[in-house]
Structures are given as structure tokens and as C-alpha cells.
Amino acid sequence: MxxxxxxxxxxxxALLLTALTFTGGAAWLAALFFRRRWLAFAALYLALSAALWVAAPLWGRQPVPCWGEPLRAKGLYCAMNRTYVTPELADVLERFAADMARAHPGTVTLMLDAGFPATGLPLLPHLSHDDGEKADLAFCYRNAQGYxxxxxxxxxxxxxxEDGPTSCTPGFPSLRWNLSLLQPLWRDMALDSPRLTTALALLEADPRVGKVFVEPHLAARHGxxxxxxxQGCRAARHDDHIHLQL
Structure with a gap:
């Protein structure tokens, strides 16, 4: 070569790692100067991520906790530095999680993607999530044992x-991926409809929340x-999570 x-x-x-994790690109390029590159990359990635965790308030961001309840961020996205929000959104999420736990005892609000620790860079494959004022929440599910x-x-x-009726037709360009071949691979769990109804009502009632995206067939079923x-037919489907923004 x-x-x-x-x-x-x-x-x-480096560009791909930056787009996915924010700190990965810098860690990758710096690791090239070391003999044990993979070990150096891991150490540099952890060090840079820890530094940004401390420095995030300088950009008006803070991380959502990666453990505990009633609110936590999914571990994968914590590791990828994608769970940072503004203090206002953090307060919205904490209040929402507490209200969900009161309405349905034992409920854990699980956050997926939110934002990077600094401004200006959107989260791939999202078209937004660049300002710390947006977050995705996982649906609640039930298995054979219950919630x-x-x-x-x-x-x-x-x-x-969660398939349902839609007026969207295939088109290009589009981020509306159906991923039909993957659907049989997922866990056998059912959507927890009462919790989704409560979640949408709580977000609707909070004056700090500006928009919430879910697919129309779910919105119609859950009041x-x-x-x-x-969100439109060219954006990603929102019948697998709730998107909220200030």
C-alpha cells in the first residue's frame, strides 16, 4: 500500500470514528504514533472521553446517567459519548422518568441517542441531535414475565x-429503512401500550417540550x-422509539 x-x-x-463517537477520530490518529496501536487507541479514547465528561459543562452539556433508575442511558451510547443534553433537557428527562415511575411503579426510562458533549456535530444516522436539546427514548416492552x-x-x-398502517411509499433519497430481514431476529417482546400512552401524555403536558415524533398509527392508538x-416519509421510522425535543 x-x-x-x-x-x-x-x-x-478517523472521520468515521469522529462522526460516530466524537473522540474516536482523534484517538485513532494519535494511536498511529504508538507501536501497540490498539492498546493506545483504547487508552486514548477513554482518556479523551473522560476529559470531555468533565469539560462538557463548558459547552452547556451534561451526561445522562449510565446506570441507576428511574432514568438511565443505554450503555452502548454512553460508551460512544452520545448521551449529552442541555441542563434544561436533563431536567425534563428527570421529571418525566420520575412521573413515569409514579404512574407505573418500577418503570425505568431508558434513553438512547441524545447528543455529543460539544455543539455543532449531528449524530449519524440522525439528521439532527446536534444541539443537546433532543433525545430518543426507548419504548417500554413486556415479555412472558411481564414488564x-x-x-x-x-x-x-x-x-x-411496531408495524402499522402508513401512507409512506418507497422513495429516494430516504432514511426510512424497513429492514425487513432483521425483524425476525429481535427479542420476542410486546409493546407496553399503557406505558406508551402515559409517556406521550406526560410529554404533551410539559410546556418545555416542543415536539414529539412517533409514527401516526401509534399516536392514533395511544391518544x-x-x-x-x-417526522415525514423521508426521515427514519419512529415506531421503534420516541423522539422528543425542547
């Missing part, structure tokens, strides 16, 4: 769709109010 091809390959890897706290049907928390909207 030529020197230019080598440089281009590592630059592409399954902090469990999602898919490992990512996304792409396990959603005017803040609950359709």
Missing part, C-alpha cells in the same frame, strides 16, 4: 419496528396530543 493510500485509509477511519425494565427488543434499541407529530 502506498503512503498516500495508507494516509487516506486512516483519515477515512421488562430497561430492555429493548433489538441490541441497539432501534430498528425493531396523542398536538405536540406529537409525524
Amino acid at each position: 502506498s503512503r498516500w493510500a495508507f494516509a487516506a485509509l486512516h483519515l477515512a477511519a 421488562a425494565p430497561a430492555r429493548t427488543r433489538s441490541p441497539l434499541g432501534y430498528f425493531a419496528f 396523542a396530543g398536538p405536540k406529537v407529530r409525524f
